[in-house]
Amino acid sequence: MEQGRIRWSHLDEATFNELVETLLVREFSTDGQIAMAVDGRGGDEGIDIDVRAKRSDQLIRIFQLKYFPEGFSGGFVNRRTQIKRSLQEALKHNPPAWTLVVPRNVTVKERQAVRAMRKGHDVRVSFMTPTEMNALLAKHRDIEERFTVDRAVELLKAVNREEAAMIRPGDLRSEIDRISNRVEGRSEYWGTAFAVEPDGSYQETYFPKRPDAFEREPLGATFTLSFSEEDGPLKTQWESAMKFGTIERLVLPTHTVQSFEKTGPAWFSEVLEHVELEFGPVGDAHQPISVRIDARDDAGRVKATLRGKTTSFAHGFGGYTFDAALEGGVNQRWTMPSDSGEAGKVVFGAEFEGASAREIRRVLRFNAAMTESSVLGVYLNDSGPTLLTVAGDEWGSPDPQFVAFIEDVCALEAHFDLDLLLPHHIDSSDLIWARILRLLIEGKATAHPHNGTFGGTLDGENDPTLDVLLTEGNAICVDRSGFEIGFFGERLVLDHVRYYAHHAMVDDAAAVRRAIDAGAAAGTQIAIRPVDDIPWIIYSPEHATNAGRAEVVPQPWGIDGVREHPGFGRLPRLEK
Known part of the structure; x- marks a missing residue:
């Protein structure tokens, strides 16, 4: 190791791992995410460093370190087995991105070989080599200096200022004391x-x-x-x-x-x-005070309320400004003039990530109340209120699809007695499953979004029901205990659900029939699927009974902007 320069292929494995971990944790730990090195002593599960969102803990990226200074081609091609094993372990965590870090540049064929190991998984595979790591070192010079300090120590010893190398616990304090004594005088x-x-x-x-x-x-x-x-x-x-x-x-x-x-x-x-x-403000001198904001109608009646704390406060010659963090992820900035005849200003913002659905619903209801209100009441430290006239038409209206989604999730929070915290990103599958689960706990039936199959193993015995499923098809019910689905980081469980198809058949029926006719059907695996791409109907018998439903009629999802299951319109009424 030379002063001021890292020769990656000449590092020993322990130094390479420590340097790379230090560099990547520094680079990828930002305001919104955190990178952490994983202790591999208990098996690292294909992860050396993972990068996650701070608030939701959602996995963003995995780095896998491999100390292969000679690469993984030619006489070292067997090292690809280690890479494949690590990648397969990492894929169990469903990372959006996976990066292989090695102490030398990789060849085109090596890149192709590693990317082929994905085998259809939707993961972005990339590589970090000395070229990329040198760029990071240029950005974080202090890390490079810490790993190239040996030569600097030798030079400082020569002038009797070894403590200036800052490598021993007391060196920094000694240097600061020396300077402080001169400044003090x-x-x-x-x-x-x-x-x-x-x-x-x-x-x-x-x-x-x-x-x-x-x-x-x-x-x-x-x-x-x-x-x-x-x-x-x-x-x-x-x-x-x-x-x-x-x-x-x-x-x-x-x-x-x-x-x-x-x-x-x-x-x-x-x-x-x-x-x-x-x-600007200096240090952490601000002491938070309580804030309450009321939306009031023309008669002064309180229609909705949000509470929180100030996060900053500043005074000027003509008034004051404060920021407030309110429940449900709402942030406000108020500019309040000393002269009551002068117009003030308030700016609203919301960051719902990490808030529960019930908190978000309070914010949405407050927003709806503001559109109809002409007055806001502002309380600081339980004093006041200061009443402010506002223009309600300036607030705008939230997205109806999002409002309906939050209502669905609130129903799930109430039923399962837990907080479901909004992640960084939601998609149509979240909207669909929130609606399906709500319909199930309300005792209603609806379409399952996936046209899957239910399987079984034949015992070789002649079965009339099977004959029908192999020829013209038949209605079928499948009961499932312990129905469980992951939603917003929680596992939601229903004790019993039932799948129903009014017309289903066995896949590859001709081949199954030939095996039966030949007396070789025992042990044959079969898959049963609804015909013509109609969906499986899913419902909870217990919840339907508790809701007093004598018959279970399939309900559409009814989500604005989301298409129904393509086969929903061909479903008949389902009777218990």
């Missing part, structure tokens, strides 16, 4: 805290050592700003920040700062050029 009135942030930026914070520091050694700053016509939106942001306070980071670029001077003692004062100014 430069002022009797002001102390300086300094830090390097995770993004590499340097920050100094000044704090008074004595109550009279502001009088005896005042610190100040003066600056002049100039905004061009192109800076119109930025100027508006600046004026709003001064009037109502700023919650978000506001940056004034260098071309808008005409002059900037720090005034005070010699150790502090200076004239700076090419200055970029940043304004």
Whole structure:
């Protein structure tokens, strides 16, 4: 290993694994997702590093590390068996993407061989080689430095500053103490805290050592700003920040700062050029306070309510601004002027991922109430309310399909007594199964979405019912105990469901008939399927009885924007 350069094919296996895991966990851990290295001592199940969504824990990607410095061709082609075994194990977790990480570039044939191992699975297979890993090292220089530190230590020993290598537990503290002692002596009135942030930026914070520091050694700053016509939106942001306070980071670029001077003692004062100014909250000083928002009608009656906490608060010379996080994933930003005759502003947003259906339903009902309301009541820390006149037609209406879907999921939450948390992504299958399960617990019958088969094994005995299924077909019922389906990370179970087809036949009936006629049918596997692509009807006998239904009539799914089962229109009435 040379200083400042990683030679991937020359690393030992332990160093390769540690370096790659460190690099990938750093790169793929972001605000919305987290990457974690898996301890393989108990069998890694085809996973060395997995990447998941933080809120839903949904699997996004799997990385598999293989220390094959010589590749996996020629005399090392048997290594492909290891890769295949790892990929097959990983596929059990249904990852959208799987990446093979190796310490040398792969050939075209090696790529083709690995991708062929998918065998029809819908997974994106990719490769990470030294080319891609060097690009990541260039992005994360500190990781490269940590793995190439040996040479730097030797040089520092030569000048008796070995602690500056920062490789022993006390080295960083020693260096900081040395600098802090020098900084401490430069002022009797002001102390300086300094830090390097995770993004590499340097920050100094000044704090008074004595109550009279502001009088005896005042610190100040003066600056002049100039905004061009192109800076119109930025100027508006600046004026709003001064009037109502700023919650978000506001940056004034260098071309808008005409002059900037720090005034005070010699150790502090200076004239700076090419200055970029940043304004915004500092640290974690905000203390959350309770928030309640009411939607009221013209008579002042409360029609719907949401509660939560403030996440930030700022004051200006003409009012204040606060952000609030409310139940169900709702976020609000309020701009409140001190002058009651001046118009304020509120911005609504919602991120439903990770919220339960019942929480989301409260938000949807609040939204519906707002469209009919003329007044909002705002309570901060249980004081108030401050009543605000609003234009209800500005709120808009939620998607009817989504509203109906949430109502279906709420019914499931109530029946199964659990919270079903909305994942990052939902599709038509989620809409269909939410509706099917709701119909089942309401005692209704409906179409199963898949035209599957029910199988069996013949015992060789002559059976008149089988004869009918092999020739003209017949009605058939199949009972299934412990019906279970995965939904939003939970397992939903019904004790007993029944599948019914009014007209079904055995697949490949001619071949089965020949086996029976030849006396060789014993042990033959058969599959029974509804004819003409009509669906299996599914219902729960117990729930139908509890609902007082004397007959079970197939119900359509009835989902806006989702087609019914193609064979639903050909179904007859199903009687118990």
